[in-house]
Amino acid sequence: MEASKKPVLYSYFRSSCSWRVRIALALKEIAYDQAPVNLVKDGGQQRSSEFQSVNPMQQVPALKIDGITLSQSLAIMEYLEETRPNPRILPQDPKKRAEVRMISDLIASGIQPLQNLAVLQQMGEKKLEWAQHCISRGFKALEQILQETAGRYCVGDEVSMADLCLAPQVYNAERYKVDLAPYPTIIRINKALLELKEFQTSHPSQQPDTPPELRA
Amino acid sequence: MCAALAKPVLYSYFRSSCSWRVRIALALKEIAYDQAPVNLVKDGGQQRSSEFQSVNPMQQVPALKIDGITLSQSLAIMEYLEETRPNPRILPQDPKKRAEVRMISDLIASGIQPLQNLAVLQQMGEKKLEWAQHCISRGFKALEQILQETAGRYCVGDEVSMADLCLAPQVYNAERYKVDLAPYPTIIRINKALLELKEFQTSHPSQQPDTPPELRA
Numbered sequence: 202m203e204a205s206k207k208p209v210l211y212s213y214f215r216s217s218c219s220w221r222v223r224i225a226l227a228l229k230e231i232a233y234d235q236a237p238v239n240l241v242k243d244g245g246q247q248r249s250s251e252f253q254s255v256n257p258m259q260q261v262p263a264l265k266i267d268g269i270t271l272s273q274s275l276a277i278m279e280y281l282e283e284t285r286p287n288p289r290i291l292p293q294d295p296k297k298r299a300e301v302r303m304i305s306d307l308i309a310s311g312i313q314p315l316q317n318l319a320v321l322q323q324m325g326e327k328k329l330e331w332a333q334h335c336i337s338r339g340f341k342a343l344e345q346i347l348q349e350t351a352g353r354y355c356v357g358d359e360v361s362m363a364d365l366c367l368a369p370q371v372y373n374a375e376r377y378k379v380d381l382a383p384y385p386t387i388i389r390i391n392k393a394l395l396e397l398k399e400f401q402t403s404h405p406s407q408q409p410d411t412p413p414e415l416r417a
Numbered sequence: 418m419c420a421a422l423a424k425p426v427l428y429s430y431f432r433s434s435c436s437w438r439v440r441i442a443l444a445l446k447e448i449a450y451d452q453a454p455v456n457l458v459k460d461g462g463q464q465r466s467s468e469f470q471s472v473n474p475m476q477q478v479p480a481l482k483i484d485g486i487t488l489s490q491s492l493a494i495m496e497y498l499e500e501t502r503p504n505p506r507i508l509p510q511d512p513k514k515r516a517e518v519r520m521i522s523d524l525i526a527s528g529i530q531p532l533q534n535l536a537v538l539q540q541m542g543e544k545k546l547e548w549a550q551h552c553i554s555r556g557f558k559a560l561e562q563i564l565q566e567t568a569g570r571y572c573v574g575d576e577v578s579m580a581d582l583c584l585a586p587q588v589y590n591a592e593r594y595k596v597d598l599a600p601y602p603t604i605i606r607i608n609k610a611l612l613e614l615k616e617f618q619t620s621h622p623s624q625q626p627d628t629p630p631e632l633r634a
Contacts, residue, residue: 257559271520272520273519273527274523275519275523279516280513280516283515284512296484296497298500299497302497303493305493306490306492309523310492310526314527315532315537320532
């Protein structure tokens with residue numbers, strides 16, 4: 202029976218969007234199987250006709266759960282929150298929830314898509330410069346917002362969907378050698394998040410498809 | 418004067434598809450508001466002013482001042498409106514249907530629009546039109562496939578949802594960049610049905626306080 206099978210997460214070890222969902226599944230203690238999708242090998246396994254039926258956008262993550270297949274990391278996380286509400290990754294207060302979503306969207310719409318693989322491949326030699334530009338621009342705005350909203354984490358003192366978006370984006374920033382010194386709040390929060398076991402077990406360096414040379 | 422009694426203020430640009438999404442939501446939920454137009458092209462782009470910086474540090478529209486707070490990011494704004502002014506709804510009750518609405522909304526709001534927004538196109542130089550067409554076509558190809566599973570009269574079933582509020586403005590962008598829509602019959606059909614609704618008309622780019630005379634309906 203479909204409903205009793207474990208969920209299946211289509212993921213790439215280094216995909217920041219996949220990592221967001223891996224953290225959510227870890228926090229909510231949802232057991233799942235991973236189906237790795239290598240975005241670089243074989244011309245990009247996300248382009249296979251098989252994966253096309255999983256996610257027509259040819260992107261990870263995608264999650265098969267409860268008899269449905271979902272794509273888009275934020276939509277997946279909101280579904281997990283509504284169906285497995287404990288522990289929560291969205292606050293109860295509507296204004297705080299709005300702050301969490303605003304920060305999540307800033308990252309998931311305002312930064313990451315501009316520096317994802319498909320876009321960078323279009324940029325040729327300007328690749329690194331473009332990635333740094335997009336991330337810096339977004340982090341500059343985010344730093345300003347966080348100075349209003351942050352406690353121990355992005356919004357107050359509880360881990361939220363905003364934090365699940367932040368840590369993977371900082372990983373991307375480090376990968377593209379973005380200078381993070383102008384963003385002390387981002388640095389502080391990221392450090393606190395990486396101390397949590399759910400952020401460690403889901404880390405790109407610890408996945409089934411992590412290449413040996415990048416394994417922690 | 419108590420902040421909570423002041424009418425909400427929407428920072429908007431007539432042609433911004435992200436602003437249009439929120440204008441539709443405000444119209445559907447019959448929330449009276451004032452518009453503060455932000456011209457993205459004049460004066461080097463009014464979104465870059467130090468004044469607007471304190472409204473939205475990302476220097477983008479829309480932003481909404483409401484209930485004593487200032488929100489940016491159109492989907493976050495719409496979810497807040499849904500939670501605080503729940504009728505009529507723009508998200509279904511069933512969690513799986515809600516997930517479909519959010520998936521479609523995110524496909525548009527993360528997977529298409531940011532790649533063809535003003536700041537990115539300005540980087541593309543001569544390749545601007547080709548790039549915009551490429552991003553939109555790629556996204557619409559995937560969306561057409563998804564909609565064939567989820568759509569009824571509208572994107573998800575037969576009720577207008579946040580997905581529809583994202584779709585119509587994106588189709589407007591597609592038409593603006595001369596994308597051939599013939600491969601996307603479901604998108605065409607739904608868009609047509611949406612444009613018949615008065616809330617999609619009163620909020621249309623051609624009918625805003627800041628619409629230039631030559632583009633006014």
